[in-house]
Amino acid sequence: MLYYLFQFLDAQFDIPGAGVFQYISFRAAMSIITSLVISMLIGKRIIQYLQLKQVGEIIRDLDLEGQMKKKGTPTMGGIIILASIIIPVLLFARLDNIYVILMLVSTVWLGAIGFADDYIKVFKKNKEGLAGRFKVLGQVGLGIIVGATLYMNDSVLVKNRISVGGETVEVSVNGEMTEMTTAPEFSEADHTLITTIPFVKNNEFDYASLLFFMGDKAKDWGWLVFIPIVIFIVTAVSNGANLTDGLDGLATGTSAIIGVTLALLAWVSGNIIFADYLNIMYIPGSGELVVYIAAFVGACVGFLWYNQYPAQVFMGDTGSLALGGIIAVFAIMIRKELLIPILCGIFLAENLSVMAQVSYFKFQKRRRGIEYAQANRLFRMAPLHHHFQKLGMHEVKIVGRFWIVGIMLAVLTVVTLKLR
DSSP, rough: HHHHHHHHHHHHHOOOOOOGGHHHHHHHHHHHHHHHHHHHHHHHHHHHHHHHOOOOOOOOOOOOOOGGGGOBBOOOOOHHHHHHHHHHHEEEEEEEETTHHHHHHHHHHHHHHHHHHHHHTTTTTTTSOOOHHHHHHHHHHHHHHHHHHHHHHHTTOOBBBESSOOOOEEETTEEEEEEEOOEEEEOOOOOOOEEEOTTTTEEEEEEOOOOOGGGGGGTHHHHHHHHHHHHHHHHHHHHHHHHHHTSHHHHHHHHHHHHHHHHHHHHHHHHHHHHHTTTOOOOGGGGGHHHHHHHHHHHHHHHHHHHHOOSSSHHHHHHHHHHHHHHHHHHHTTTOOHHHHHHHHHHHHHHHHHHHHHHHHHHHHHOOOOOHHHSSSSSSSSSSSHHHHHHHHHHHHHHHHHHHHHHHHHHHHHTTTTTT
């Protein structure tokens, strides 16, 4: 909103400094500051309100150190995160940008699903919460909306580099020879389903190529591959973040690290100069996503003020489902979704640990009986962070080490831009 206000003031009254709102860097900085301020200001009030309403976490006794001390800690704190994202974006982002619109829809959509789950658990006293099939149905629905929009919307375009800029050439100007530096040359903006493959020299992949057997019609039917992949990514990452939210500050800090990395990837993808230097696709309009992801990082860091050990509030599914879905949709928009297994390695490990634990238990149960299966589990407990708790490691150390691994994975993700 402020973008349009100051654009009007600059055009009509030429007010000094009003033009600074045209710069994405300035609006991103204001977005993260505003997000931090909002989370700090409203966070304590919301926690007090949740305590007053006795909106406490229902804790199952899993025989984990310090676990039962968390009983009654206010949950549904994801409201703080959602407010700290949405308000700055509405203030500083361009609301006519299709990418920003989709991110706002994704934030509200998944936040609403998580809120419904927490509401049933806390207010209806049903520890099972929202039925799993409804959660998945909501995630699938969002995947369809995102996939279909990216496929059909005419504003979703990509430019590929044709020639390298920076070369010095001699040209004739008014009959005299002079040296000039060439600018990078990009193709015409194209509506395509190409994405980025890490560690590959010509690191572009077209989803439509998977339908090679359809010949010339492959491009027209590329959505048959693209939309299911979007659905899978949104569902997997959203659930991965949800599983990771089991220790104080773990999901929040990990998401903040991922958010900073995505901000960098969006910045270079939406800037034609950096896109040329890194030899990556240029995505017109995607630079505006930096304003959104700045608010996301600010919201995570601000929430961490109250969520670090010992946590004063838990985000609940209201926050965790939204965080994972936001990360997934954002990565898809900047054509970096195939980097998710690296960037979101913590979420992936948590997901895989649960899948492996369940599969191994069922296998041993069929082969050797339930008593043997219960006594010989693959992990002491799943998700993975609980396994380390069972080994006697304090949760502060677990969270700290997971953050370190997350930073290493973030650096590796950035390195893939040049490591081919």
